Amino acid sequence: MSLERQVRSKIAGKRDTDADKQAQEWIEAVLGEKFPAGVPYEDVLRDGVILCRLMNTLQPGIIKKFNSTGAQFKMMENINIFQNAAKKYGVNDLDVFQTVDLWEKKDIGQVTTTIFALGRTVSFIVNSKYLMLKCLINLSSITSLYFTLFNY
Incomplete structure (x- = not known):
């Protein structure tokens, strides 16, 4: 067995x-639509379109333009656009797959790891915003109580 096959x-x-x-x-769930029936997960993601749409759903406008059709290099460009947007969104560089992992299907597990890292980042951002909102509400309540107590 060749080394490449072993790897x-x-x-x-x-x-x-x-x-x-x-x-x-x-x-x-994020996109609100199902993947095409009978098409493998990695094939749906391979052109990068779904990944770019995912990022724009999570943060509208984070990707200004991506290619919905075109040559192979355009589809690979979509993957790169997604990777850069994920990093900009807060996903750690070490958690982002390499283009060949998806395009050449060399390591789909790493692609999945990136999706999980993106999910953790979304959770962190949502929780941070929730905590900030909770603090603002508490601050507002304290301020309101202060004004009530001291007749301001």
């Missing part, structure tokens, strides 16, 4: 199809 076999052995399914379901 591919090892990577395929590390792939967690349950995690892929969870990542797919999360993307579908």
Whole structure:
């Protein structure tokens, strides 16, 4: 067996199809639409269009323009656009897959890891905003109480 086959076999052995399914379901929930029936997860993501739409759903306008059709290099460009947007959104560089991981299907597990990292970042941002809002409400209540007590 060639070295490349051994590496591919090892990577395929590390792939967690349950995690892929969870990542797919999360993307579908965020976008509000199902992936095409019968099309493998990695094939749906491969042109980068869904990934770019995902980022624009999470933060409208984070991606100004992406390619919905075109040559292979345009589709690979979409993947790169997604990667840059994910980093800008707050995903750690180390958690972002390499373009070949998806385009050449070399490590779909790493693509899934990136989707999970994006989900954690979304959760952190939402929780931070919630805590900030809660603090503002508490501050507002304290200020209101202060003005009531001291007749301001």
